[in-house]
Amino acid sequence: xxxxxxxxxxxxxxxxxxxxxxxxxxxxxxxxxxxxxxxxxxxxxxxxxxxxxxxxxxxxxxxxxxxxxxxxxxxxxxxxxxxxxxxxxxxxxxxxxxxxxxxxxxxxxxxxxxxxxxxxxxxxxxxxxxxxxxxxxxxxxxxxxxxxxxxxxxxxxxxxxxxxxxxxxx
Numbered sequence: 594x595x596x597x598x599x600x601x602x603x604x605x606x607x608x609x610x611x612x613x614x615x616x617x618x619x620x621x622x623x624x625x626x627x628x629x630x631x632x633x634x635x636x637x638x639x640x641x642x643x644x645x646x647x648x649x650x651x652x653x654x655x656x657x658x659x660x661x662x663x664x665x666x667x668x669x670x671x672x673x674x675x676x677x678x679x680x681x682x683x684x685x686x687x688x689x690x691x692x693x694x695x696x697x698x699x700x701x702x703x704x705x706x707x708x709x710x711x712x713x714x715x716x717x718x719x720x721x722x723x724x725x726x727x728x729x730x731x732x733x734x735x736x737x738x739x740x741x742x743x744x745x746x747x748x749x750x751x752x753x754x755x756x757x758x759x760x761x762x763x
Contacts, residue, residue: 601658605698608651612705615644619712
């Protein structure tokens with residue numbers, strides 16, 4: 594690897610490490626969701642926010658490194674700094690072995706990002722299903738444990754037996 598892309602590759606390696614940590618964390622989040630462990634789930638969410646903050650930081654460093662390499666190549670920064678496509682265009686401008694190294698790192702990053710995104714979507718769907726089930730259970734319990742809201746002509750509540758007692762007799 595040449596001195597030209599050393600800083601850029603260093604930032605890409607940092608992004609890859611954080612993405613890998615995020616992937617492991619999302620698996621732990623899934624385990625907490627499935628196990629109903631709210632304490633672990635809360636800790637996972639706090640850690641996820643921290644990792645996302647680190648990714649934002651490294652995105653800024655990556656933008657700076659791309660700008661530096663583009664300047665050294667005599668290219669306009671705007672054409673090369675446009676996300677992953679810009680990074681691929683930048684990689685194509687490099688000579689070997691830098692080109693292969695950078696393309697390989699970008700491919701690993703793309704694969705890892707896709708895996709993390711898909712796992713996160715699965716966790717999101719699982720939490721939505723859990724919330725719907727809790728809402729349905731809450732509605733069922735509320736309806737079965739409380740009597741009807743009916744006033745008598747005197748303005749008092751009508752005396753009714755709690756329907757929840759029939760659940761206890763079953």
